Amino acid sequence: MGKKAIESVQQSIKPPIAQVGLIGWARTNLFNGWLNSLLTLVMLYILWQIIPSFVRWAFINSHWISTSEQCRDSAGACWSIIPANIRFITFGFFPHDQQLRPLVAMIILVVLLFYSQNRRHWKKSLGWAWMIGLFSMGLLMKGGLFGLASVESNEWGGLPLTLMLSVFGLTAAYPLGVILALGRQSKMRVVRLFCVVYIELIRGVPLISLLFMSSVVFPLFLPEGVTLNKIFRAQIAIILFTAAYVAEVVRGGLQGMSRGQFEAAESLGLNYYQTMRLIILPQALKMVIPPTVSVLISAFKDTSLVVIIALYDVLKTTQSVLSDPKWMGYSAEAYIFLGIVYFTCCFFMSNYSRRLERELYTGN
Amino acid sequence: MNDKADISVEDMASSDAIIEIINMHKWYGEFHVLQDINLVVRKKERIVICGPSGSGKSTLIRCINRLEEHQRGQIIVDGIELTNNLKNIEKIRAEVGMVFQHFNLFPHLTIVENLALGPIWVRKVPKKKAEETAMYYLEKVHIAEQAKKFPGQLSGGQQQRVAIARSLCMAPNVMLFDEPTSALDPEMIKEVLDVMIELAREGMTMIVVTHEMGFARSVAHRVLFMDEGKIVEENTPEEFFHHPVHDRTRLFLSQILQ
Numbered sequence: 001m002g003k004k005a006i007e008s009v010q011q012s013i014k015p016p017i018a019q020v021g022l023i024g025w026a027r028t029n030l031f032n033g034w035l036n037s038l039l040t041l042v043m044l045y046i047l048w049q050i051i052p053s054f055v056r057w058a059f060i061n062s063h064w065i066s067t068s069e070q071c072r073d074s075a076g077a078c079w080s081i082i083p084a085n086i087r088f089i090t091f092g093f094f095p096h097d098q099q100l101r102p103l104v105a106m107i108i109l110v111v112l113l114f115y116s117q118n119r120r121h122w123k124k125s126l127g128w129a130w131m132i133g134l135f136s137m138g139l140l141m142k143g144g145l146f147g148l149a150s151v152e153s154n155e156w157g158g159l160p161l162t163l164m165l166s167v168f169g170l171t172a173a174y175p176l177g178v179i180l181a182l183g184r185q186s187k188m189r190v191v192r193l194f195c196v197v198y199i200e201l202i203r204g205v206p207l208i209s210l211l212f213m214s215s216v217v218f219p220l221f222l223p224e225g226v227t228l229n230k231i232f233r234a235q236i237a238i239i240l241f242t243a244a245y246v247a248e249v250v251r252g253g254l255q256g257m258s259r260g261q262f263e264a265a266e267s268l269g270l271n272y273y274q275t276m277r278l279i280i281l282p283q284a285l286k287m288v289i290p291p292t293v294s295v296l297i298s299a300f301k302d303t304s305l306v307v308i309i310a311l312y313d314v315l316k317t318t319q320s321v322l323s324d325p326k327w328m329g330y331s332a333e334a335y336i337f338l339g340i341v342y343f344t345c346c347f348f349m350s351n352y353s354r355r356l357e358r359e360l361y362t363g364n
Numbered sequence: 365m366n367d368k369a370d371i372s373v374e375d376m377a378s379s380d381a382i383i384e385i386i387n388m389h390k391w392y393g394e395f396h397v398l399q400d401i402n403l404v405v406r407k408k409e410r411i412v413i414c415g416p417s418g419s420g421k422s423t424l425i426r427c428i429n430r431l432e433e434h435q436r437g438q439i440i441v442d443g444i445e446l447t448n449n450l451k452n453i454e455k456i457r458a459e460v461g462m463v464f465q466h467f468n469l470f471p472h473l474t475i476v477e478n479l480a481l482g483p484i485w486v487r488k489v490p491k492k493k494a495e496e497t498a499m500y501y502l503e504k505v506h507i508a509e510q511a512k513k514f515p516g517q518l519s520g521g522q523q524q525r526v527a528i529a530r531s532l533c534m535a536p537n538v539m540l541f542d543e544p545t546s547a548l549d550p551e552m553i554k555e556v557l558d559v560m561i562e563l564a565r566e567g568m569t570m571i572v573v574t575h576e577m578g579f580a581r582s583v584a585h586r587v588l589f590m591d592e593g594k595i596v597e598e599n600t601p602e603e604f605f606h607h608p609v610h611d612r613t614r615l616f617l618s619q620i621l622q
Contacts, residue, residue, distance in 0.1 A: 263431050264468035268482035268534060269458030271450075278481065282472050362472055362514040 068326040081330045082337050085321045092157020092312040098149060102160040105140040108133050109163060117352060119359065153231050157312030159341075161231070165303040165313065166345075169238040170296050176239065177246025178285070182276065184251055195247070202244035207302050210237040215309040234306050242299040249291045253284035286360050293353040297346045314341065381440075382407050382538055382569055383428060388437030390420075390427060397423050398434070399593040405538070410570045412580040412601075415590035416616060421573045424590070425540045428571070429460045442537055458486050461531030465543040467523040469515035475502065475526050476511040482534045494533070501529040505559050521552025525559050532563075539563065541572040575620060581605060589613045 031037045061076025064083070071078035082089070091099045112133045115121055141160065144150035183195035202210070214237040215230060222228065257280055265275040285292075304315040312320070318334050321327055327334075383405040390398040397420045405411060413421045426432040427439060430446050430453045439446045441456045470478050479498035483489040489497070502508040505525040515523055524544055531539060541560065545553045557579050564570060564583045574580065580587050580601055587604040589597040589612075597604065597613045608614045 258468075260464060260466055260468035261470065263462075264464065264470070267429055267431065267457055267460075267462035268530075269454045269486040270482070271454055274485050278485065279470055283470075286472065360472070362516055 071330070077333050078330045079333055079337075081321065081327045081333050085324075085327065088158075088321060089314065089317050090158045091160065092317045093155045094157065094160075095149070095151060095155065098143070098151060101140040101143070101148070101151075102156075102158075105137040106160050106163060108137055108140075109167060113167070117355075119356075153229055156231065158317045159314045161306075161311065162303055162313045162315075165231075165235055165238060165306065166300045168235060169242060169303065170299060172239045173242035173246055173299065174292075174296070176243035178250050178281065180243060180247035181250035181254060184247065185254055199244045199247050202241055203248070207237070207241050207305055208308055210241050211305060211309050213237070230309065231311060234309060234311060238299065238303060238306075241302075242295065245295045245299070246292060249288050249295055250284065252291070253288035254280065256287055257284050286357070289353050289357050289360075293350055297349055300345060300349070301342060314338065380407065381405065382409075382442055383571075384438070384440040385428075386438040386440075388427070388434050388439060390423065390432065390434045390436075397593050398427070401437070401595060403588070403595065405569065405571060407537075408567045408569055409585050410564055410568075410583055411572070411586050411588060412584040413571065413573045413588045413590060414575060414577075414580065414616070414620075415588075415596075419590040420593040421588075421590045422542050425462075425542055425571055425573055428538075428540060429457050429462055431462075454486075458482075458534055459537050461534060461536035461539040463524070463527050463531055463539065463541045463544050465547050467515070467520070467527045467547075469523055469527055469530070471515050474512055474514055475507075475518070478515065478526060479530045479533045482530065486534065497533055498529075501532045502526070504532070504562075505529045506555075519552060520548045521555045524548065524552075524556045528556075528559055528563070538569045538571065541570065541574065543573050543575075545574065545576060577605070577617075577621060589616065591616075 030040045056076070058077050061074055062079055063071050063074060063076065064079050066078075066080045068078070068080070068084070071080055087096070087099060091102050094102055112130060115129075116126060139145060139148065141156060142151060142153070180195050180199060183191045184199065186192045186195070211234055214233040218233060219227065261279055261283065262275065265279040270278065304313055306313050307316040307319075315338060318338050322331050322334055381404045383403070385401050385403040388398060388401040389396070401424060413424065415421050423432055427434050427446075428441060434446075442459055444452050444456055446453065446456065469475075470481070473481065476495055476498045479501060480491065480494035483494040483497060484491055487494075499508060499511060502511055505528055507522055507525050507529070510518060510522060510526075515526065518526065528539075528544075544560070545556050548556065553576070557576060560570070560572070560579070561583055570583075572579070572584075584601050587599060587601050588595050589604070589608075589610070591612050597608065597610050599609075604613075605617065608617055
């Protein structure tokens, strides 16, 4: 018996059939022990009860493009509510003949977002592209120049409003949150106190109350004759609110940094700003990507709260369709559609964050 | 002992001081960590500081570039006194290289970026020039082939050599070493010590906190022994190892040289 013989024997032995394949998988994951077997059977029964009837409702008996009358006669889902009202759901009260404009604005925004995903594209030219993009989006929405009819901002609504509130809200809240987190760690007492008070105050109240303040209380303090746009005020409230949460997440990252990193940076002669910008923040922010994205995702969903100050974001426009007598009663379909819209956005965010984490991984 | 020929006795008398510590005290709260420290380090001089843990030796060298603040007395580095003046502190830190026990490389930057960072941002050297300098020093610590890797991909000994090269890129006048080999696996200690010995040969002013007595013997001009926040004994390596004066020194040596 040489070494070769032993090797060939080892190669020819396969794992026992009960441990691999479908049977093996089911055994280890579904039927290991009587309790788990019982739970599996109960779950299977429940799924068997739910899924076929859902499939029948959603796909087999359903209507996709029809009038509301046709829907009334069938037992299935009436998805027709979406295509029939898609323009109102998407654009709200934006003048009907002008709705190409918000559509183009949204496309610009989405294209810019997608292009900015790749970190290799982060150059000066991208900054200019955003400037031009933002300007043309503003122009498209507001009009009044270059022969575009002027549209008052109280007619804005639907998906563009949701996207605008969240994209600008999140991009402004993130740096503000970082600054607040740094301020909370500052050696200067006044700065630290201000940041702590700010963060605790904002976190201590619900977003709804901030939105109310911005729309009802805040105008009382403005000098007479001065008015601030309602969307703008809501936007500020969202930024201030989200920043406080981002600040606390970032603070966690800063506290997780080892003393040695500060010392190494300082011993090279880097000053405070260089130390933070070059050494500490890149590492601390990377460390807290997962919780930061959680905060940003929930902030994105929270923009739907602007309904309470009568802004018509995409949730509100969908709800308004449901109050149309023709489409009353199809709320399940409408909300499932909305859920898919929100989910798509959130899924992209969390996907992107995972990609960033992977790209930034440096073997530590 | 040939290594030490580069600095003769007359030389030492005539060459001027680069670090002066005069009646320096430091407290951590109520705890008196450093008590009445007096030390003059001349240019090109190499000093090894040893002593039991908690004796204040790390704290002492960390005071020299103000990673720790002293409360009484004076520390003068290269003619500049260390006070609360931030500009002066940054200036001194740029002139004084520091190597840490745990390397403290920047894990999010590649090796060559780690090295070029200081020159680019503190000395305002153009990026290309800084990277050339970085490569020169990486050659010097025999690790140029790792330039594009991240610190996390290197062994401890390699990381510490990178850390030494990073300090050298700033062209410091003095190098401080805070237990540079204590966090290393035994087989990696030599590669780091070798780099330090080369550095000594080139005439770098060095203050080294270490328990590597072989290194002290072959490289140091003076050995300082610290205990309970005081410099207890100070002598040439020959005298220090063969004729220690104080009981505590003897006890320490007997423990460490076993």
